[in-house]
Amino acid sequence: METVTLNSGDLKSQEYFLNMGPQHPATHGVLRLILTLDGEIVKNIEPDLGYIHRSIEKQCEYEGYKQIIHLTDRMDYLSAHINNEAVALAIEQALQIEVPERVKVIRTIMGELTRIASHLLWWGVMGMDVGALTTFMYAFRDREMINDIMEETCGARLTMSYSTPGGVMFDLHPNFQKRVKAFIPHLRKVIPQYDELLTGNVIFQKRMKGIGVMSYEDAISHGASGPAARGSGVSCDRRIKDPYSAFATKDIKFNEVLYTEGDNLARYNVRMKEMLESLNIIEQLIDNIPDDGIQAKTKALIKLPKGEYLQRVETARGDLGVYIVSDGKKNPYRVKFRSPGFSNLNALIEIGKGHLIADLVAVMSTLDFVVPDIDR
Amino acid sequence: MYNELKADIENQFDQASFDEETAKYLIIEIAPDQYLALMENLRNKGFDYLFSMTGMDWGKELGVTNHLENTQTGQMLMVKVKLADRDNPELPTIEKIWKTAHLHEREIYDLFGINFKGHSVMKRLLLSEDWEGYPMRKDWHDETKMIIR
Numbered sequence: 431m432e433t434v435t436l437n438s439g440d441l442k443s444q445e446y447f448l449n450m451g452p453q454h455p456a457t458h459g460v461l462r463l464i465l466t467l468d469g470e471i472v473k474n475i476e477p478d479l480g481y482i483h484r485s486i487e488k489q490c491e492y493e494g495y496k497q498i499i500h501l502t503d504r505m506d507y508l509s510a511h512i513n514n515e516a517v518a519l520a521i522e523q524a525l526q527i528e529v530p531e532r533v534k535v536i537r538t539i540m541g542e543l544t545r546i547a548s549h550l551l552w553w554g555v556m557g558m559d560v561g562a563l564t565t566f567m568y569a570f571r572d573r574e575m576i577n578d579i580m581e582e583t584c585g586a587r588l589t590m591s592y593s594t595p596g597g598v599m600f601d602l603h604p605n606f607q608k609r610v611k612a613f614i615p616h617l618r619k620v621i622p623q624y625d626e627l628l629t630g631n632v633i634f635q636k637r638m639k640g641i642g643v644m645s646y647e648d649a650i651s652h653g654a655s656g657p658a659a660r661g662s663g664v665s666c667d668r669r670i671k672d673p674y675s676a677f678a679t680k681d682i683k684f685n686e687v688l689y690t691e692g693d694n695l696a697r698y699n700v701r702m703k704e705m706l707e708s709l710n711i712i713e714q715l716i717d718n719i720p721d722d723g724i725q726a727k728t729k730a731l732i733k734l735p736k737g738e739y740l741q742r743v744e745t746a747r748g749d750l751g752v753y754i755v756s757d758g759k760k761n762p763y764r765v766k767f768r769s770p771g772f773s774n775l776n777a778l779i780e781i782g783k784g785h786l787i788a789d790l791v792a793v794m795s796t797l798d799f800v801v802p803d804i805d806r
Numbered sequence: 807m808y809n810e811l812k813a814d815i816e817n818q819f820d821q822a823s824f825d826e827e828t829a830k831y832l833i834i835e836i837a838p839d840q841y842l843a844l845m846e847n848l849r850n851k852g853f854d855y856l857f858s859m860t861g862m863d864w865g866k867e868l869g870v871t872n873h874l875e876n877t878q879t880g881q882m883l884m885v886k887v888k889l890a891d892r893d894n895p896e897l898p899t900i901e902k903i904w905k906t907a908h909l910h911e912r913e914i915y916d917l918f919g920i921n922f923k924g925h926s927v928m929k930r931l932l933l934s935e936d937w938e939g940y941p942m943r944k945d946w947h948d949e950t951k952m953i954i955r
Contacts (some may be wrong), residue, residue, distance in 0.1 A: 477909075480932035488942055492953075650854050650877055653906030664877070671880065738884075740831070740873070742857075751858055751873070768858035768873075776909045805932065 459801030503589035506803035509745035520741035538676035548746035597725030642793035653773035656748020661697035917942035
């Protein structure tokens with residue numbers, strides 16, 4: 431038999447394109463990336479969005495202000511409560527309503543619980559994305575506890591619609607304080623265990639260190655926000671920069687978690703530490719919730735005065751902006767949701783280049799996309 | 807807080823006007839032909855964070871509202887630009903000044919039909935390639951896809 435020897439000099443390679451998504455387990459939803467590849471190296475990324483685009487902004491133009499709240503749950507469903515709060519705050523700002531202190535404290539506690547739940551889910555699926563399946567089970571066990579607390583008070587586990595213009599829907603359940611207080615030491619106890627399980631793992635560290643580096647200047651230029659930007663050392667926490675709800679009225683002490691490396695591990699560490707900071711915030715508030723009512727007086731039909739209103743809040747993913755243009759009618763003239771995921775996706779286009787496909791999955795994970803938040 | 811900046815812009819751009827309804831932000835309205843120069847100027851003044859770009863349909867004009875932030879001082883600006891030509895609206899791209907404009911401009915092109923000259927990938931982003939019309943415009947109606955009460 432004749433043996434054929436291939437001379438590697440004769441072989442030519444060419445770039446090709448590959449669809450990642452829209453039905454891909456690592457994109458956590460229906461995000462389609464059109465990759466240009468050289469072998470397994472990613473040369474170019476072009477996002478193709480809209481698989482879950484429901485035109486929420488256009489729908490808002492036909493809805494009353496109280497109805498808009500329910501649409502915002504469905505954007506970043508892991509930060510549903512904080513999205514509701516953002517719209518409620520924008521409307522209150524426009525009407526110059528002062529809500530009771532109790533409402534502010536409840537909103538902040540709920541917001542921080544939401545943040546922890548979102549980060550826990552991220553931690554679980556992040557581990558799964560890099561091949562550690564155990565994390566998913568642990569994270570969902572703990573997230574379930576938060577969901578149970580939410581369910582008791584809000585009646586819903588995911589799309590809460592709990593904040594309304596002027597207050598909150600229902601008062602806290604009698605069990606609320608007790609259950610939250612039981613949850614805090616539990617999470618304090620398990621987070622070091624999680625660190626031992628995943629953070630300290632050598633394989634995990636090698637997958638994370640030096641991958642997907644985003645510089646300080648790039649993070650700002652890309653409009654990145656939230657933990658994704660704080661991993662690059664950008665101080666951008668809206669809770670500190672322009673405080674809202676209880677952050678504005680109560681003297682809450684917490685640290686903004688900043689890392690300067692800008693790689694996957696930095697973004698990972700920011701979220702892990704942020705969970706502990708959120709526990710600190712809840713702990714400072716849970717024992718003294720004021721008792722001055724859960725609803726300020728609002729009209730049944732809300733009409734905002736003519737003008738433009740912008741409200742920014744810090745969701746689990748970053749800087750959410752609600753920009754309402756009103757012409758004085760019962761429907762807004764234009765509503766824009768500036769979602770953090772949309773701008774963070776812009777950063778992926780650049781920092782994902784030059785890596786292997788498996789590393790791209792890890793980078794996407796640490797940027798923590800929720801696709802309905804990007805598509806709206 | 808914004809007086810110095812305002813005087814500076816007034817000197818350099820004769821087609822800029824200001825709206826002082828809100829005390830929190832400075833609102834600048836600029837003519838389309840001075841838009842790019844103003845944005846470059848603002849970037850050099852330290853407005854490094856393009857918070858968002860909002861496509862607008864004011865009824866007669868189409869246009870864009872940009873929110874800018876200076877991450878060092880916390881100053882915030884709104885820059886509005888209005889385009890009278892509804893059939894063929896065009897603006898220069900600012901994706902070379904702020905990278906985040908890349909996706910924002912594609913979204914505005916998709917939903918409002920404003921063409922950003924010089925943009926690297928001026929294609930539809932959210933809707934499919936064969937979609938006709940620009941659904942976020944106020945004069946867009948679709949009897950089958952919209953429920954209007």
